[in-house]
Amino acid sequence: MNATAWLLAAALLAAASDLPAQRRGRGQRGDGAPSSQTPPASAAAPTEKHAPKTWLAITNGDVYLGTGERLTGATVLCADDKIEAVGHNLEIPAGAVIIDAKGKTVSPGFVCVVGNGMGGGRSSPFIDSVNPFDPEIKQALAAGITAFLAGSPGGGPMPSGDNAVIKLAYGDVTGMVVEEGAVCGITVPMSPPELDKLQELIKKVKEHRTALDEFAKKKTADPNAKAPEVPPGGDKLLKVLTGETRLWVSLANVGGPRRGGAFGGGGVLNDTEGIRQALVVAEALGTGVVLQKPVSAWLMPDAIAATGSMVILSPRDRVQPDPANPDKTGSNLASAAILSEAGVPVAVTCPSGGFGGGAGVGTGGIMGQDLNTPHIDAAFAVRGGLDNRKALRTLTLDAAKILGVDHRLGSIAAGKDADILILDGDPLHYRTFVVTAVVNGKVVYEKDKEPFYSHIKR
Amino acid sequence: VKKILKESFDKAKKVLEERKKPKEPAKPEAKPEDKPKDEARPPVKPEPGKSSEPPKPEEKKETPPTPTPPAAAAPAAKPPEPPKDPNLEVLADLLDGKRRALLQIDSAADLLHWVNAVGEALEFPRTLIVSRFDQQAGTLDLVLEQAKKLKAAVLMPPQLTVRPRTRYLINPAKIMLDAGFEVGFVLPADRDGARSVFFQLIELVRNGLPAEAALKGVTSVPAKALGVDKDVGTLEVGKQANVLWFSGDPLDPSSELKAVWLEGRDVTRAKKEGADR
Numbered sequence: 001m002n003a004t005a006w007l008l009a010a011a012l013l014a015a016a017s018d019l020p021a022q023r024r025g026r027g028q029r030g031d032g033a034p035s036s037q038t039p040p041a042s043a044a045a046p047t048e049k050h051a052p053k054t055w056l057a058i059t060n061g062d063v064y065l066g067t068g069e070r071l072t073g074a075t076v077l078c079a080d081d082k083i084e085a086v087g088h089n090l091e092i093p094a095g096a097v098i099i100d101a102k103g104k105t106v107s108p109g110f111v112c113v114v115g116n117g118m119g120g121g122r123s124s125p126f127i128d129s130v131n132p133f134d135p136e137i138k139q140a141l142a143a144g145i146t147a148f149l150a151g152s153p154g155g156g157p158m159p160s161g162d163n164a165v166i167k168l169a170y171g172d173v174t175g176m177v178v179e180e181g182a183v184c185g186i187t188v189p190m191s192p193p194e195l196d197k198l199q200e201l202i203k204k205v206k207e208h209r210t211a212l213d214e215f216a217k218k219k220t221a222d223p224n225a226k227a228p229e230v231p232p233g234g235d236k237l238l239k240v241l242t243g244e245t246r247l248w249v250s251l252a253n254v255g256g257p258r259r260g261g262a263f264g265g266g267g268v269l270n271d272t273e274g275i276r277q278a279l280v281v282a283e284a285l286g287t288g289v290v291l292q293k294p295v296s297a298w299l300m301p302d303a304i305a306a307t308g309s310m311v312i313l314s315p316r317d318r319v320q321p322d323p324a325n326p327d328k329t330g331s332n333l334a335s336a337a338i339l340s341e342a343g344v345p346v347a348v349t350c351p352s353g354g355f356g357g358g359a360g361v362g363t364g365g366i367m368g369q370d371l372n373t374p375h376i377d378a379a380f381a382v383r384g385g386l387d388n389r390k391a392l393r394t395l396t397l398d399a400a401k402i403l404g405v406d407h408r409l410g411s412i413a414a415g416k417d418a419d420i421l422i423l424d425g426d427p428l429h430y431r432t433f434v435v436t437a438v439v440n441g442k443v444v445y446e447k448d449k450e451p452f453y454s455h456i457k458r
Numbered sequence: 459v460k461k462i463l464k465e466s467f468d469k470a471k472k473v474l475e476e477r478k479k480p481k482e483p484a485k486p487e488a489k490p491e492d493k494p495k496d497e498a499r500p501p502v503k504p505e506p507g508k509s510s511e512p513p514k515p516e517e518k519k520e521t522p523p524t525p526t527p528p529a530a531a532a533p534a535a536k537p538p539e540p541p542k543d544p545n546l547e548v549l550a551d552l553l554d555g556k557r558r559a560l561l562q563i564d565s566a567a568d569l570l571h572w573v574n575a576v577g578e579a580l581e582f583p584r585t586l587i588v589s590r591f592d593q594q595a596g597t598l599d600l601v602l603e604q605a606k607k608l609k610a611a612v613l614m615p616p617q618l619t620v621r622p623r624t625r626y627l628i629n630p631a632k633i634m635l636d637a638g639f640e641v642g643f644v645l646p647a648d649r650d651g652a653r654s655v656f657f658q659l660i661e662l663v664r665n666g667l668p669a670e671a672a673l674k675g676v677t678s679v680p681a682k683a684l685g686v687d688k689d690v691g692t693l694e695v696g697k698q699a700n701v702l703w704f705s706g707d708p709l710d711p712s713s714e715l716k717a718v719w720l721e722g723r724d725v726t727r728a729k730k731e732g733a734d735r
Binding site: 135172 | 459460565566567570571573574593594595596600601622623624
């Protein structure tokens, strides 16, 4: 059994022995940490090649890995900007900065699939326009956000978009951009000719890929062979096919700032047509797509799962059903639970703000509708029946997957970026605050030292 | 933008290398080369082109013949090959230490972007200009360590500012001075602004800036930063007779500005016009 398997086994054991924390209330965290567990050997032993300059150890915390598992009373060890190991009885190198998280919980930083402001810049190249001293960064960190999608995910009949996954590395101008052009977007429903045109292009780009593979072989035989050219307008689709970029599907008339929507009016009653079109595109591509705030996804979870597609939801969004057809229209609080049960990765975002702007942290706007409380948005999914342990994934690993950055963000695991929260309770409990936020292995937020919530004591 | 900036400096480095090359094989040529350089010196502010351009053609004409007189055809073909980019010439002058740059960096974020673009190693005579305090992108006191590495005086507005989203007043001039910077001030260019300069300085002094530093900040520091400290900036023998005459301490609000002398002439309008304002 290799180290990773051990870690996983240990994690599952711990998870099984712990009740979902939110139901147990605060302050009653089990001290029944299975001490019999074999310490998972640090998944990646420090190699000689890279000698980390700084070590950070977060000890004794109840560690939510972001995958749905949790380790009680465990240590997270970070080397420079990466997680070195997580588990029990880890050896802490001399000179490491130690943060004792006894009685606290440790979670991966929240990943927001929508965002605005927060020093992220507005257009590419984002590396040139990020603002590492934006005051909103601190406020976002106070909300638990450590990464978000800045810019526009795009839309229209052909893939477009200008965006980047931005990390809230306060004061670090080079540490902020995780990936430029992480996603591109189309809008459905589109007219039949538009859909035909898109499918035609997908076909051409697929042919181009095979031509590229053949070219690789040809080139070894004939160095003068001409490289095949990308079909016009196919750049973004090519990246979608190679997995570099995620294709997001905007469901026209849905999503966007529908003031009435959140309170029981407005929006469309049923967007199954758009979802079906999106799935047609997903099938043509052979890769999953991401549905942005679908209303009716709960009616067709298996069809969505079958294409490997993913869903972004705002569980608090309400669309009233059509009284004539109440079972097939309107939104459903249980959407996230139903989709998750079918195996569809779900990310959660706030009700306000369309994609590509609007939603952000701040003191303005509609109270409670913005990104100031992402954990409460996820808790609404729990209210709708989603397993509490799984629900954290909607803000961490599954959100990272939807942005295509899950190789770096979204969970506490060896080798991933050291973006970690220390919280004073269950991550999704409404009373919980971020005590300390770590981004790229550096402490970037401390509740006691910032003006936002330092006055709230319990 | 960063890429262009970096590439421009890299190209300028090459231009500088090229300039230095011919000196070694052809020593007699060095003298005519030096002359234009001296001519190019007086305009210290980087006024692109004009000053640096004229000397170059002369250099070119004179250098090629000496190393290989017989193969004159080949070097003669050279000059048209690299048409000189006046902007790069200016940058090369800068790297050569012949010019001084005013580097406008308004915020902590800008400073990190600058270092990220051109690197820490790049050195040239420069003065940092902060045209306004930008709370949204951080004031320079947030990145003191990185700013120190630029080894430059700082010119900033003669004002206090606040910490972002608070009313907590800070005195950036004092913070930078305490950190070891030479601090000067960017004065408002309009009439009302100019009249308020002394009151602004008074407020900075009231908030901890030494009076001496406040006066230096509007005299010798900017003079040095602009490269005109030979002629102005202090009251010294041989310098221009630009003198203000106050009835008392310049930073005392009750002091009156009695007379203004510019290049040895009394230009006090009130006196000349006999106005009783």
